[in-house]
Amino acid sequence: MSNAYNRPDQLSSSLRERILETARSLGYAGPDPVARSLATRSSAAVGFMLPQGLSGAFSDPALSIVLDGLASTVDGHDHSLVLMPGDSTGGPRPSIVSRAQADVMVAYSLPDSAPALDAVAARGLPLVVIDQPVLPGSARVEVQDHLGASLAASFLLELGHSSFGILTFSLHPDGVSGPVSHERRSAVPFRVSRDRLGGYLDTLAKGGVQPDNVPVWEARGSDRELGRLGARWLLTRTPRPSALLCASDQLAFGALQAARDLALTVPRDVSVVGFDDVPEATYSDPPLTTVRQPLAEKGRRAGELALKLLAGGRPPRPTRLDVSLVQRASTAPRT
Amino acid sequence: MSNAYNRPDQLSSSLRERILETARSLGYAGPDPVARSLATRSSAAVGFMLPQGLSGAFSDPALSIVLDGLASTVDGHDHSLVLMPGDSTGGPRPSIVSRAQADVMVAYSLPDSAPALDAVAARGLPLVVIDQPVLPGSARVEVQDHLGASLAASFLLELGHSSFGILTFSLHPDGVSGPVSHERRSAVPFRVSRDRLGGYLDTLAKGGVQPDNVPVWEARGSDRELGRLGARWLLTRTPRPSALLCASDQLAFGALQAARDLALTVPRDVSVVGFDDVPEATYSDPPLTTVRQPLAEKGRRAGELALKLLAGGRPPRPTRLDVSLVQRASTAPRT
DNA sequence: TTGTACGCGTTATCAT
DNA sequence: ATGATAACGCGTACAA
DSSP, rough: TTTTHHHHGGOHHHHHHHHHHHHHOOOOSOHHHHHHHHHTTTEEEEEESSSSSHHHHHHHHHHHHHHHHHHHHHHHHTTEEEEEEBBTTTTTHHHHHHOOOOOEEEEEEEEOTTTHHHHHHHOOOOEEESSSSOHHHHHHHHOOOOHHHHHHHHHHHTTTTTOOOEOOOSSTOOOOOOOOTTTTGSOOSSSHHHHHHHHHHHHHTTTTTTTTGGGGEEOOOHHHHHHHHHHHHHTHHHHHHHEESSSSSSHHHHHHHHHTTTOOTTTTTTTEEEEEEEHHHHHHOOOOOEEOOOOHHHHHHHHHHHHHHHHOOOOOOOEEEEEEEEEOOOOOOOO | OOOOHHHHGGGHHHHHHHHEEEEETTTTOOHHHHHHHHHHHHOOEEEEEEEHHHHHHOOHOOOOOOHHHHHHHHHTTTOEEEEEBBBBBBBOOHHHHHHHOOOOOEESSOOOTTHHHHOOOTOOOEEESSSSSOOOTTTEEEOOOOHHHHHHHHHHTTTTOOOEEEEESSSSTTOOOOOOOOOOGGOOHHHHHHHHHHHHHHHHHTTTTGGGGGGGEEOOSOHHHHHHHHHHHTTSSOOSSEEEEEHHHHHHHHHHHHHTEEEEOOOTEEEEEEEEEHHHHHSSSSEEEEOOOHHHHHHHHHHHHHHHHHHHHOOOEEEEEOOOOEEESOOOOOO
16 A cells, blocks of 8 residues: 555554565556546646747747746746647647646746637636736736836937837737738737837837837747848838847847848947847847846746645736846947 | 547547537536546656756756757657756656656756666656666667867867867766866766767877866856856966867857956967857857757657657667867967 | 446545 | 555446
């Protein structure tokens, strides 16, 4: 009897010894985790749903840091982490979610309509969502995206810039990259993209810059190469923007590269601002002015919420984590 | 009866409809994954054992890329990924491994003696090891570390360098950072560290450089900051090395930083060579000369092996993936 | 084509 | 303190 394994104190050590001994001689390697889970109704694992294939996921430093914060929390409580990669639908396939052995799910930056979320609801699993979407009945951790974007825009405005370009990641989950038409700017299903873009444009408008005069490029993902592509387009408009607002550091790094490609000097010819403040923003050339969000804290917070939900807690009111502007060397007053 | 879910063709569509209908009205969300696993004896998941907390793990780009390659393979076969973070023992705690719901394990660069490996053996789970250690009965994917290190050393020798410093990651699993004594260079339990260090020293010796005259710094991990620390020490020896051999790109980036700290110019004052060829090596300042290993391929290969073992295959003979030297701008002839 | 009963390996409860 | 036994929810072989 496996009391020997789980409650060593409930039985005499002699018996315990004898049991363990025979077990060993029989080649028994301890309780089977699956059977235990069935009996216990708990698999001691938290599921993590990604917006894209693990492929893209691990190359995003921001995600890595969040995952890290989450992992350390969860691991400290003897829970394991089950990763569920997403596909082109902007989240894991429902079948993956239905079959995942986890007793709480964490959704990371999924589109409003991700089928994976229905699957979670169908199973009745508690859910923590990071960033987006907002979903009734789920716990949530988000950051002040609109404010962050405002900070970046205000800063450039104060520096005297009046000609801008905006580089954003997906506005719509259709995998399209390109200049953003007027209509595409409305009804954006990704809250984060919506808030950041809104933060930029609202603030610029307050500063007297007509949103219609601001070229916006939408990259279908948040990687460096896509950023380079978009920035090249932005930097070849007339008049050439003297400042670029980028929705992520990765995109901003791409913009730095694009500027080099065009023989422009940052920040003399063009200022660039990112969003996230990943570690590399310190090392880039030049070091990146960016909006800092507490990435590790975001992950930890999500982990704690997951554990809390697991313990039967109710989802608390979502709070939004702070952001702040970090000034480095990729920005300068307009000349 | 859940035949309705799993073999739609085995029963009339009318019955199937009726079953699904009642199921829905009863609030039934489909087969329970745990119970299914118990009955099936398969959890459709591959476990991934990390040498350190997920914390450090995700900040290592090389690991991310490997994980990515593995994930895409595994995901394509409808398996999920269970991450098992390691702790100070250089691998996951045995209890985590014993309880993990996975039917094949992948070990990533674990020390020879990791307790986690015993736990895997105890459960009788098939095992794929990446890099190290070598373990009878397990499938393995490794790269030509010794050769790679030789390439780097030869290259510097050809450039005319004769005064070297070596920056390596852990030689022994005791979390020690510092200059490496003579005795600590022997009986190194990490195969990768052993091979790379050996590759450097052997080749240098053939080029007429006495190993005893080459200062070696051991960093207790492979991150930039530890690299910076070690490189500072190496670059303040007398005579100052004109070339630094680094066991990873992360360490090399730290070395680049250390050189800047000391107002030295790379490669004019000192040449730096890394190992891995992570994407950032292209963007660093200056771009890094390094030894390329096929990281994504390594992950894919591991995934395929895991799937193969799962299907009952025998572990094939390990093959070693190719390496090659990538020349960029962090190296120059000795002046 | 449809229904039934047993086994998967635990945990937990209850009787001894 | 120890031993027996009923769930846990599924797949599946087999009977109807």
